[in-house]
Amino acid sequence: MGINNVSHATTRRGFLRVGGAGAIGALAGCLKGFGGSEGGGGLKIGFYGPFSGPASNIGQQKKMAANLARELINENDGVHGEDITLVFGDSESEPSAGRNEVNRLIQEENVDAVGGGFHSDVALTTIDVTNQHDVPQIIDEAVSSEIVKKINNNNLTNVFKTTPPSEAYAVGWRQLISQFQKQKIGYFPYQKKRIALIGEDTSYGLSIMDLMKGELKKIGWNVISEDEVGLDETDFTSLLARIKENNPDIVWGVQTSSSGAGNLAKQFAGAGFENTHFFHNYGLTIEQARQTAGNAANGAITLLNAGRVDKLLKQQGALQAWNEKHDAQMTGSAALSYQNIKLIAEYARSFDDLETFRSASNDQWAKHVLNHDPVEGGSGYIKFQQNHQAAWGSPKTQSALGYQIINGNLNFVWPPELAAKQIDGSVY
Template identity: 30%
Template sequence: MLKRFLSLLLVGAMVVAVAGPAAAAPKTIKIGILGPFTGSLAFNAGEMKKGMLLALDEINTRGGLFGKEIELIFGDSECKPDKGLSAVKKLLTRNKVLVVGGGYCSSVNIATSEICNMEKCPVVVAIAISPTITNRGLKYIFRTSPNSPMFLNGINLWLEKVKKPKTVAFFMENSDYGRDGEEIWSGIAKKIGAKELAHLYFEIGDTDFTTQISKLKNLKPDVTFNIASTTEASLIQKQAKELNFLTQWIGVGGQFTEAYFKMSGSICEYAMGSSLEPTLNMKDPETAAFVNAYQKKYPGARPGIFSSQGYDNLMVIFDAVKRAGKPTGNLSKDRNKIRDALTTTDIKLSQGRVTFGKDGQVYTVFPSPVQVQLKDCKPGLHVIYPPEKAAAKYQNPKPWAQRKCK
């Protein structure tokens, strides 16, 4: 069904391309940005966008590229594959962008990257982490963030060597994002001999998790794996407290946004994940420069993982467009030149050095296992593993009644 839909979209794109009049040379360099800018994930996409707008300001205030301003054109996917396909079709055929960046929600990006590859337009995914995005042999697809196995590698080592849980449970977003993480963690559970007590799911946008949490409470898992975005993760934490369910929550880390801390408050204490939170790596000059520039542009705001991923994603695209040379006005030729330039990317940014493997995946950015710990009842992230990088010691979750901060 998806392939038939993609084929119909591609035919429509070809009709537009053939029937339309020859376009004048664009006055700006157009880059498409895809993301769920409305819906339950709008805050996270907004954080990505803020990082991108910072990068855009830095380039355009220096004169843009080749004497032209960079123009970002945003397409709203709403985290729905059909909406994402419609948005990316518009970016490719109506807006005639040179390259597509951004990208949140794995199920959307699996679909949209396929049509971009068919149209031979390079895509640089910023956030979506499903391995499927880059493991299909699509030559126009790149990703500037770790995939899910890479994201979970550090926390898996900690589980194997430190925590060593005897029982685990899974409470996952019912999506490619959640299912991929579930498969990886199920593998690590088998490796360390932990018994898998339950595999439970929820849909994006759900607000009532009491049925699943009640089941988990009866099972009493040592560790509960929970892949969720900001809003759902916060609600799950609150309802776990209401039901007096105690476990070691482990997520991916993308949920640990400024909004998550505001919504959860002290309730999210002890939650864990793997993160590329930029404020945890201020000794790195590129990271520190990003954080300082972000706080100057957005006074009082804390730059999180999504803002730094957005910034790095767009900086990689700028770098490739620059190295590809001045656009000729031949859209197909210019897109191919940018695609070729992306294959030789080697740039140091806020989350680390970015180079791509033959599959278009970055393998040089390494998340760290983190835990939410409180200071004056305010939550903050702390690297807890490996020992040589740890800024704090791991804390076992205390029963709700024994916690000082309510």
């Protein structure tokens, strides 16, 4: 079953399936650490992420959130009355390092399940390792749809992916634009429905811009221009002047570069557009980008495919607990990592006991996950589909999240069912 599969008798979980609970009891002395603490113990989760290197600031938030989830679960009687233990592995933002660390977590730390993740190319290598050793894995933040393709093409029944794919951005914008048009928000409604698209010249930027065209066509919007900009580009004045000549109703951009996104927003404000909305995918969620733009970004709308939903985190007591422990704000990455540990604990709890969970086959694990009721998480209500991707696209699953920028701050305003604030119309 799946690629790189080895004999169940030689894998950690396979050994437990062959030996069963009797083997665990008989060999408790020599299996110290197997499945957690001495003698079996509680649920032991390996959690990997970029804890050093260029994305270490994100990795540290992820680690803090995973520890918070562990503490909250353990305070609430753990899993089957046993505490959760976390063991961390540093991916260093590199596929080879991530693969090696996940292998170490399984082979040396004897974890019961693997969580975490951030970069898609790293996650694509780790799923080979967890499948080889029959260890359950839930990927918390990697976006690429290639992960789900690999899971299904190779029948990797042990692996599930939580964060929505890139398509969620385009679907989110379609839903948001339709709602703004219907409810006459800001400068809406528009009669001609004209939109200019600007895409960063990366696989991320161009793929999302391409997806946008299909979603906009569904609601009758006319794409009047498509422009590609370099990752390092910061001067958009001539581009915006040319776009302005076509009188767009919306100027939409997608960038990952904070300097690029900040300068595009700043130069848009100075280009003399009238009654035109500036929408931006992802880039303006970065604080440095908003600092570059300054007050010129006031009123701009930016969107994430998934992120922190305060309403749900407050209901679980997670946001309050975070604020009591940390001065830094909980990021979207942190919310997803908190959710990741909670999900693994919930699904392990759905088995009769921990030893039944440990001895389950990959197919049995998958059945428990797929049949589980939706779980209230940090980015929405998590319910996995048959393709092992968590459902997305609505407030009842995982919705794309829209933010209005006011005085350099991100105000979570859309969708209204989840929003923390109302849209400020005074800036239009």
